[in-house]
Amino acid sequence: MKTHLLPEQGRFYKANMHCHSTCSDGKWTVERLKEEYMKRGYSVVAFSDHDRCISHNELSGADFLALTAYEADVSDWAVKDSRFRRCYHFNCFAKSPEADGREVTPVPEYRDMAAVNDFVARLNEAGFLVCYNHPNWSQQTLDDYGGLKGLFGCEVYNHSAMLDGIDADQEQPYDALLRRGNRLFCLAADDNHDHFPPEHPLNDSFGGFIMIKAPALSYGAIMTALERGEFYASMGPEIYSLYVEDMRLHVECSGVRSIHMTTAGRRAAVARAETGKTLTSAAFEIDPTDGYVRLQLTDREGLRANTNACFVDTLPQR
């Protein structure tokens, strides 16, 4: 029996889940953002302007969905030099499109972990899925994010941070949170502010996205798919199918150079293409004690795709 980790039915919708407009510090209007993203094959944009939850439902139609969202900021204001000021940035995706103006307050003190988790819990109660953004840009380490609870997801790629020169390994926090027993998904996103024109190499749009598999492009269907983790993150490579059969994890994809499987422990596995060739599928044995398994696919240009973690205790055992 196959367990499909991306549903068999429905189609993929390309989404940018982190986007700034002229409603905060972005350069482009929401209308321009819709136009530029649609031109490049996107169907979904979460308009996540700073600190203000604004719905842009008027932009939604048969071919485009505007997700109501905002980016909440919990900064360590005791640090005066902004270059060294740590912060939690949480993208809050509203389950209802009518969440206009429904920001959750009060925002906690940075150094009070229990209050930060209480804030995330209040966001959840208020109907938001909460994503933990760009740990490297935020100057955060395991000391800061290791105790977070109640997250829907965690960014494993932030295009704007990469173009700021702050790259490093953006996947380590995801594994750290998973290994501490959290069940959350991973997202790639732009966090675009568009200070450069679209053709400019430093324009920060169109670099990190998720592909959501859903039966329809409606607010409810897309939100349900997000809550179920029926999506993957990417900078380029495409994943066509992902399933488990007889405790083997199978993936079919566009041509890539390598496919890595990560688990909760040290056991891992890699499939690599021969020199000059590419892989378009792979299968990996899952051990019942692996905890979770997730894949990282890397193409010849170094662009990655990431699957969400699949928790082994949710799979039918052989």
Ligand SMILES: [Zn+2]
């Ligand atoms: Zn941010």
Ligand SMILES: [Zn+2]
């Ligand atoms: Zn942002």
